[in-house]
Amino acid sequence: xxxxxxxxxxxxxxxxxxxxxxxxxxxxxxxxxxxxxxxxxxxxxxxxxxxxxxxxxxxxxxxxxxxxxxxxxxxxxxxxxxxxxxxxxxxxxxxxxxxxxxxxxxxxxxxxxxxxxxxxxxxxxxxxxxxxxxxxxxxxxxxxxxxxxxxxxxxxxxxxxxxxxxxxxxxxxxxxxxxxxxxxxxxxxxxxxxxxxxxxxxxxxxxxxxxxxxxxxxxxxxxxxxxxxxxxxxxxxxxxxxxxxxxxxxxxxxxxxxxxxxxxxxxxxxxxxxxxxxxxxxxxxxxxxxxxxxxxxxxxxxxxxxxxxxxxxxxxxxxxxxxxxxxxxxxx
Numbered sequence: 435x436x437x438x439x440x441x442x443x444x445x446x447x448x449x450x451x452x453x454x455x456x457x458x459x460x461x462x463x464x465x466x467x468x469x470x471x472x473x474x475x476x477x478x479x480x481x482x483x484x485x486x487x488x489x490x491x492x493x494x495x496x497x498x499x500x501x502x503x504x505x506x507x508x509x510x511x512x513x514x515x516x517x518x519x520x521x522x523x524x525x526x527x528x529x530x531x532x533x534x535x536x537x538x539x540x541x542x543x544x545x546x547x548x549x550x551x552x553x554x555x556x557x558x559x560x561x562x563x564x565x566x567x568x569x570x571x572x573x574x575x576x577x578x579x580x581x582x583x584x585x586x587x588x589x590x591x592x593x594x595x596x597x598x599x600x601x602x603x604x605x606x607x608x609x610x611x612x613x614x615x616x617x618x619x620x621x622x623x624x625x626x627x628x629x630x631x632x633x634x635x636x637x638x639x640x641x642x643x644x645x646x647x648x649x650x651x652x653x654x655x656x657x658x659x660x661x662x663x664x665x666x667x668x669x670x671x672x673x674x675x676x677x678x679x680x681x682x683x684x685x686x687x688x689x690x691x692x693x694x695x696x697x698x699x700x701x702x703x704x705x706x707x708x709x710x711x712x713x714x715x716x717x718x719x720x721x722x723x724x725x726x727x728x729x730x731x732x733x734x735x736x737x738x739x740x741x742x743x744x745x746x747x748x749x750x751x752x753x754x755x756x757x758x759x760x761x762x763x764x765x766x
Contacts, residue, residue, distance in 0.1 A: 445497040448475040456498060456506075460486065463509040491679060491715020493671075493731075501650075501717060508549060514583065518551055518559075518574035525551040528683075533574055535686055536582050537562055538594030546724045547596050547686050549716075597689065600726065604690050607663065609758050612639030617662045619645040619653040619719070623670035623735055630742040631666070634750050650719030657723050664694075666749065667719055667729035674708045675733035681721055682714025690726030694756045698728070701748035705741055706732065 442452045453475045457467050465482040480496035487494040490505045513532040518525060531549035537558045538544055542565075545554035556572040563570040566581050574582075608614065616635055620628035625646060632642045643660045645653050650667070657665045678699045680691030695712045703710030720727050732738060732745065 441498075441500065441503040443497065443499050444475050446475055446477065446480050449473050453479070456483075459506040459510060462511075463506055491682070491713055491717060491720075504718070505716070514579045517576075518579075520551055520553065520556040520572065530555070531683060531686070533559075533579075533582070534596075535594055536586060538596050539592045540582075540585060540588075541592075541595065543595045545596070547594065547683070548721050548724075550722070594686065597686070600688065600690055603663075604726070607757065610639070611635065611754070611757065614640045614664070614757070615643075615660060615662045616640045617643045617645060617653070617657040617660055617665045619647070619657070619665065619667040621650075621653075621667065621669045622646065622648045624668045624732070624738060626739040627670070627732070627742045627745055628668050630746040631668070631749055634746045635753075638750065638754075650717055651722060653719045654722035657725065657727075662723075662725050664690075664725055664753075665719070665723045665727035666753075667727070669729060669731045670735040670738050671731055671733035672735055673733050674706075675731045676703050676706050676708050676710040677731040678702070678710070678712050679715040679717070679720060679729045679731070680712070681716065681723075681727060683716055687714055688720075688726055690756075691720070691728050694726060694752060695728045697755050698730070698749055698752035701752060702730065702732070702745060705744035705748050 444452060444456060450473060454473050456475070457472050457479065460467055460482050463486060465486050467482045468478045469476055483498055483502065484494040484496040486506070487502060492501055492505060508527045511527050511529040513529045515529065518530055518533055526549055528549060530551045531547055534544040534547045534549070534555055538547060540562065542558040542562045543554065544558040545552070559574050559578065560570050560572040562582070563578060568577050568581055618628050618632045618635070628644060628646070632644045635642050643656070643662065645656055647653060653665070653667065676699065678695035680695045681688040682692070699710040699712050717729070719729060
């Protein structure tokens with residue numbers, strides 16, 4: 435089987451058809467580039483890419499790599515512009531996430547709101563169609579989308595099934611780390627820090643799976659297969675950084691991820707002696723994990739290993755508080 439070619443990395447100074455395609459996708463996502471040279475990556479392109487990256491919770495480098503290409507593809511379609519259905523490979527996009535949010539807010543369970551049209555979303559569409567009295571085929575075509583759109587106002591006033599389920603699981607979970615299934619994911623430059631955190635959590639009684647891989651979607655698949663209750667990702671970066679990211683879109687966020695990120699960031703900021711920040715993001719590892727997930731971006735990479743113990747202690751203390759104060763869920 436022939437492998438799909440990897441999209442090119444683009445930055446200021448590049449030119450060609452790939453840059454033309456980049457400008458097209460930025461336009462579809464709502465980011466107009468003021469340039470007369472559609473085939474050239476100029477400062478205006480860099481600025482538009484950085485603005486898009488900030489909006490999506492990506493690192494705003496202004497350069498285009500794999501994560502940015504994926505996010506551009508997902509942002510290309512507004513809800514109602516295309517027929518949504520289950521296929522191979524599965525359809526992905528912001529319009530799929532909007533469909534899941536609308537269905538979930540009306541009480542139809544799509545599973546996690548991940549922007550991926552899988553079997554749970556197909557079943558939820560079919561359930562909605564049966565209740566709405568429209569032809570039942572599990573496909574979100576014009577009639578189904580029109581019916582959902584008419585109900586949007588009432589849907590916007592309700593919390594989606596995914597949010598309710600997440601809060602219930604957090605409220606009903608044991609108030610101890612003993613036996614809890616936790617994934618610690620290292621993206622390639624912080625194995626010592628990840629190992630220290632894994633050891634700390636195991637000593638506290640947790641069942642820990644350590645992952646070492648550079649791809650967030652790979653982390654998400656492994657965490658889902660492990661049936662994890664929590665995912666913690668660690669990224670070591672070159673510059674000073676102390677950022678905690680949780681899953682958030684324009685209209686949906688993970689309550690559990692948000693709270694854990696906020697609990698942890700102050701302690702981590704003290705450990706690294708740099709300001710900390712919490713941000714919502716929709717990167718694959720945050721979107722596709724079916725449990726609360728937080729990714730910590732820490733730096734500078736050089737010398738980070740010497741802080742592995744205070745980093746591990748800070749995250750452990752935040753996690754202990756997070757699981758013992760369920761009433762705080764969703765208020766941070």
